[in-house]
Amino acid sequence: MDSITIARLKLFVLVMMTVFIASSHNLYVLSSAIFILLAYLVFLLSGTQVLYRLKPMLYVFILILAIQIFLNSHGSLSIRIFQGLSAWLKLTTLSLLMLAYTAVSSVSEIARVLSFLPRKIQLMLTITLSLIPVIFKEAQKIYMAQNSRGYNTKSLNMIKNTFPIVIPLLHRILHRSEQIAMIMQSRGFNDE
């Protein structure tokens, strides 16, 4: 199989799995999807990187549950919790799925599979997708830098905790995506 076929196949699998997960309500199916993805990712990347990806999902979990319990008034409590749980499992699975896809696909590969789209959109999508693993690495670096300068992350205030990480992270991501765009153009990637 040539590389473009493999690249298309990967994207196809990604789309199919996304559709499947997004439309599935079966907790067993979702849980096993998460389990398989986790095993695959730990094998592919490292335990810490995967843990890092899962950490924000914990906040999302609390958030969804809180909404289901306190703000949603349709149905019984157990049904609402069930709905919240399945929504959370879905998000987590999709998040891991994206991580798995970007970990095995390079920018040029993604660019080639998306070549049917207009060049500008292709450029944007390609950069965005290729930035996903970078974002997590960068966030980890900033987190460590903040910690080594005595920033206390043990406090429970979530907003206060994430703010000093998110701002420099955004700055770096913007800088980095601009750099990638410049390099891609300098190697003949035409956006017209």
Added chain:
Amino acid sequence: MTSIDMGIILKNVSFAYGGSEKVLKDISFSILPGTFLGIAGSNGSGKSTLTYLLNGLIPHFIEGKLEGEVMIDGIATSQKNVAYFSRKVGMVFQNPDFSTFNLTVREEIQFGLRNYHIDEGKEKIDRILQQVGLEGYADRDPQSLSFGQKQKVSLAAVIALDPAYIVLDEPSAMLDYRSSCELYSILRNLNKKGNTIIVVEHDTDFLYQFAEEVKVLNEGSVVLEGKTRDVFRKVRILNKLGIKIPNKRKK
């Protein structure tokens, strides 16, 4: 096209990034084919900005106000897109950590070749990797390499497109001495084969050893230019600009 048109010509070029004051001020010079040109200057003097002019990133990609004209082999950079000029002018950017974005060294090189529909066969890639001293690295992940090796990968990706001019922005900045020497001897070989080399460099020792001509930028203007030996003889001015006098014994 007459031979008079060949080369890179800047005519009264000024540039200001969106909303801020001029970063380059009324710069005029020409770079003849085959030259090994060094560009020195303290931080913030506009060296990187100057490199963005040389393949059309300014004005096509970077926003701001450009005055004057940049001509590459007789064609103004405003006339065609970045992809057109990148075939003639290869760029190696400053931060080697940000310069690679593919999963393997091979793909890094293939990316440009595919954009220009150039043959991307194994032999071609092996030959280019050999040229930069990275034989056997085709299947490695660029992110796992050292700074020096990443810089070589970027250079290989550029060489693959066979540009007449090669521009490098502070290539030695994050490299150890030995990797820098290796990189410069690759550049010297390319120059001997006819490539024009334009290198922004803060380490004047390398410029003294390798560059034929040097231009010194200060606050957006060219304040010194000429043959390398003549420029570095102006010790008083260089001291005032805060530029290191090269250690001549190394020659």
